[in-house]
Amino acid sequence: MTYTHTNNELTIKNLGQEVQLKGWVAKTRDLGGLFFIDLRDRFGITQLVMKPDDPNDELIKSIKNEFVIEVTGIVIERESKNRRIVTGEIEVEVKELRILSKSLTPPLYITDQTDAHEETRLKYRYLDLRRPVMQNYLIKRHEITQSIRRVLVEQGYYELETPILGKSTPEGARDYLVPSRLYPSMFYALPQSPQIYKQLFMIAGFEKYFQIARCFRDEDLRADRQPEFTQVDIEASFIDEEDVMELTESVMVDTLKNVSGVTIRKPFLRMTYDDAIATYGTDKPDIRYALHLKDYTERFKDIDVPLFNASETIKGIRVDDASSLTRKVIDQLTDLVKKNHGKALAYLKRQNGQYSGSIRKFLGDSQLDALDLADNAMILFVPGSFDDVTKSLGALRIRLANMLDLIPKNEYAFLWVTDWPLLEYDETDARFYAKHHPFTAPTDLCS
Numbered sequence: 001m002t003y004t005h006t007n008n009e010l011t012i013k014n015l016g017q018e019v020q021l022k023g024w025v026a027k028t029r030d031l032g033g034l035f036f037i038d039l040r041d042r043f044g045i046t047q048l049v050m051k052p053d054d055p056n057d058e059l060i061k062s063i064k065n066e067f068v069i070e071v072t073g074i075v076i077e078r079e080s081k082n083r084r085i086v087t088g089e090i091e092v093e094v095k096e097l098r099i100l101s102k103s104l105t106p107p108l109y110i111t112d113q114t115d116a117h118e119e120t121r122l123k124y125r126y127l128d129l130r131r132p133v134m135q136n137y138l139i140k141r142h143e144i145t146q147s148i149r150r151v152l153v154e155q156g157y158y159e160l161e162t163p164i165l166g167k168s169t170p171e172g173a174r175d176y177l178v179p180s181r182l183y184p185s186m187f188y189a190l191p192q193s194p195q196i197y198k199q200l201f202m203i204a205g206f207e208k209y210f211q212i213a214r215c216f217r218d219e220d221l222r223a224d225r226q227p228e229f230t231q232v233d234i235e236a237s238f239i240d241e242e243d244v245m246e247l248t249e250s251v252m253v254d255t256l257k258n259v260s261g262v263t264i265r266k267p268f269l270r271m272t273y274d275d276a277i278a279t280y281g282t283d284k285p286d287i288r289y290a291l292h293l294k295d296y297t298e299r300f301k302d303i304d305v306p307l308f309n310a311s312e313t314i315k316g317i318r319v320d321d322a323s324s325l326t327r328k329v330i331d332q333l334t335d336l337v338k339k340n341h342g343k344a345l346a347y348l349k350r351q352n353g354q355y356s357g358s359i360r361k362f363l364g365d366s367q368l369d370a371l372d373l374a375d376n377a378m379i380l381f382v383p384g385s386f387d388d389v390t391k392s393l394g395a396l397r398i399r400l401a402n403m404l405d406l407i408p409k410n411e412y413a414f415l416w417v418t419d420w421p422l423l424e425y426d427e428t429d430a431r432f433y434a435k436h437h438p439f440t441a442p443t444d445l446c447s
Contacts, residue, residue, distance in 0.1 A: 002020060003020045003021055003022045003070070004019045004020045004021075005019050005020075005021060005046075006041055006043040006044070007021060007023050007039050007040060007041045007043055007044050007045055007046040007087070008041075008043035008044025008045070008046075008085075008086050008087060009043065009044075009086075009087075010046060010075055010087050010090055010092070011086065011087065011089065011090060012077065012089045012090060014075045014090065015075055015076065015077060015090065016074065016075060017074070017075050018072065018073070018074055018095075019072070019073060019074075019075060019092060020070065020071070020072050021039055021046055021048075021070070021071050021073075021092065022041070022068070022069070022070040022071075022100070023039040023040050023041040023046075023068070023069070024039070024040045024041065024066055024067070024068055024110075024130065025037055025038070025039065025040070025063055025064065025065055025066060025067045025068075025069060026038040026039070026040035026045060026065065026110065027065065028063060028064070028065065030061065033051075033052035034049060034050070034051065034052065035049070035050040035054075035060050035061065036048065036049055036050075036091075037050075037063065037069075039069070039071070040110075040132075042135055042139075044085065044086060044087065045085055045087060046087050046091075046092060047078070047082075047087070047090075047091040047092070048071060048073065048091065048092050048093075048094050049076075049091045049092070049093055049094065050093075050094050050097075051093070054094070056094075056096075056097050059097065059099070060094075060097065062099075063099065064102075064103060064105070065103070065105070065106065065110070066103035066106050066110065066127075066130075067099055067101065067102055067103050068099070068100040068101040068103075069097060069098065069099050069100060070097075070098050070100055071092065071094050071095075071096065071097045071098075072094075072095050072096040072097075073092040073093050073094040073095050073096075074092065074093050074095065075090050075091075075092055076090065076091060076092070076093050077089065077090060077091075078090055078091050106124070106127050107120055107124055107127070108120055108121060108124060108127055108128065110127065110130045110131055111131060111132075112131060112132055112133040114131065116128075140259060143258065143259045144255055144259055145212055147251075147254055147255040147258040147259055148212070148232060148251055148255060149212070150254070150258075151250055151251045151254045151255070152210045152234070152247075152251070155208070155247060155250070156208050157208040157209060157210045157234070157236075158206055158208065158209050158210070159209075159210055159211060159212075160201055160206065160209050160210075160211060161211065162191070162194035162197035162198065162201075162211060162213065163191075163194075163197060164190060164191065164214065165178060165188035165189075165190070166188065166189055166191055166196075166197070167188075167189060168187075168189035169189075169195075169196060172192070173192045173217045173218075173219055174217065174218040174219060175189035175190060175191075175192060175216070175217075175218060176189070176190040176216045176217075176218045176227075177189055177190075178190060190216035191213075191215060191216065192215055192216065192217050193213065193215045193231065193233065194211065194213055194215075194233065198211075198233060198235045199235075201235065202235050202237055207236060207237035207238060208235075208236050208237075209234070209235045209236070210232065210233060210234045210235070211232075211233045212230060212231075212232055212233075213230065213231055213232075213233050214228060214229075214230055215228065215229055215230070215231055216228045217229075234247070245267070245268075245416060246266075246267075249266045249267060249268055249414075250266070252264070252414060253265075253266055256412065262410075262412060264412050264414060268414040268415060268416055269287070269413075269414070269415050269416070270415070270416045270418055271285070271287075271415055271416070271417055271418070272417070272418055272419045273417055273418065273419050273420045273421065274419070276417050277390050277394075278293065278295070278390065279292050279293055280292070280293065280394060280397065281293055281390040281391060281392075281393045281394020281395070281396075281397055282391075282394040283417055283420075284417070285415065285417075286398070286401070286407070286413070287413050287415055288407060288408050288411055288413045289401050289406040289407055289408070290406075291317050291318075291319070291397045291400055291401060291406065292317070293315045293316070293317060293390065293393050293394075293397070294315060294316055294317070294318060294379075295313070295314070295315055296314045296315065296316050296381065297311075297312075297313055297314045297315075299314075299370070299371075300314050303362065303363065303367060304362060305346075305359050305362045305363075306362075307344055307346055307358075307359065307383060308346075308359075308381075308383045311343070311383035311384055312384065312385050312386055313383070313384065313385065313386045313389045313390075314381060314382075314383045314389070315381070315382060315389050315390065315393055316379045316380055316381040316382070316393075317379070317380050317393060317396060317397055317400065318373075318377065318378070318379050319377060319378045319379075319380065319400060319404070320374065320376075320377050321376060321377070321404070322349055322376060322377060322378035323376055324403070324404070325349075325378055329403075330345070330347060333345060333380070333396060333399065333400075336392075336395060336396060336399055337382055337392045337393075337395070337396055338392075339395075340391050340392040340394075340395040340396075341384075341387075341388040341391055341392055342382045342384065342388060342389065342391075342392025342393070342396075343382065343383055343384035343388065343389075344382070344383065345380060345381070345382055345396075346358045346359045346380075346381040346382075346383070347359075347378055347379065347380050347381065348360060348363075348368075348371065348373070348378065348379050348381070349373075349377070349378040350373040350374070350375055350376070350377055350378075351375065351376055352375065353375065355368050355373075357378075359381070380393075380396065380400075382396075419443065420435055420436045420440065421435040421436075422434070422435060422436075422440060422442055423435055
């Protein structure tokens with residue numbers, strides 16, 4: 001028997017139809033004669049119902065979770081509807097049922113929420129991957145990959161493969177090595193990224209190429225660096241910076257729309273590196289909320305505040321509603337600032353028309369009024385060097401946004417950060433390092 005529908009397909013429009021379904025038993029319920037089964041596949045759930053006079057009563061009651069079954073039945077309307085799922089208005093009254101595969105009691109629940117330990121989930125990975133939430137991750141990855149492919153192919157790019165086994169090249173990260181059986185004491189290297197091969201394609205005249213490539217790096221693990229990972233490699237000749245930005249925006253706009261149904265506009269906002277650091281304290285700012293870094297260096301230049309004296313830079317963040325920022329919270333924020341190279345955290349607050357804070361006693365009435373603080377507002381100040389001030393306030397800004405619930409959910413704001421410094425000087429090593437990555441050309445050579 002084949003199947004006529006998936007388990008997320010039948011609706012009220014299919015009433016009266018005879019259908020064939022296959023899948024895994026997600027749940028069984030015996031309600032004193034009426035027997036219900038939630039049948040699951042990678043698309044969703046269909047509820048099956050068996051009446052008390054069903055000739056297959058013994059077979060039906062032997063069914064347990066994770067059995068694989070096939071059924072033939074008639075689509076009928078549910079008495080108790082479930083509006084949370086697509087098939088929630090109907091159920092299938094079973095006429096024929098066959099068990100394709102039996103299952104022992106599984107060691108973890110096949111549900112989105114599970115209390116199984118990670119070791120158990122990894123040991124029984126095939127069961128863990130049956131959970132809808134896990135399947136959705138893989139399905140979304142597939143949809144993202146296909147969307148990227150479509151855009152690049154439409155833009156005239158070829159998808160070309162490069163070898164996985166190759167000669168080790170000194171590109172920075174360490175290679176994984178694979179011993180050769182045919183050539184004793186010789187090794188192949190798994191690519192960090194197929195850089196040399198990509199350049200061969202370019203030189204050979206394939207001026208637009210891409211690859212969704214597997215990369216391998218024998219490095220210590222980090223949150224954004226695994227032993228093996230996938231990246232989108234794009235190479236093109238005869239293009240400039242604007243072409244790269246336009247292509248990337250097209251990929252992101254189409255992928256979000258195709259995969260998540262989210263519409264974003266082109267062109268994306270552009271911001272220089274200097275503006276990003278000065279205003280947000282980071283080179284990857286979240287622009288969905290304010291809490292901008294304001295410069296108060298000039299304002300305090302002629303005011304004797306011991307904590308601020310001799311500081312290269314004084315910047316602050318203004319919080320309009322600081323009612324939840326108690327002294328205990330300020331102490332926690334001070335620790336955060338210091339962990340991110342900040343010298344100290346000072347503050348000034350206005351409440352019920354009165355000013356308070358760690359620098360209140362150093363300011364006169366006119367100086368306080370000049371700050372233009374609304375009632376229940378606060379300014380958090382950090383003095384020190386420009387780099388230390390912006391870095392610490394950048395971390396503080398993110399913490400405040402989370403504490404005050406200022407980050408919009410399900411909202412996207414893409415941004416290009418441009419005009420990066422090429423190099424930065426390391427005082428400890430007494431040498432320059434690449435600020436962004438070593439493949440960036442100086443701006444004046446590109447003009």
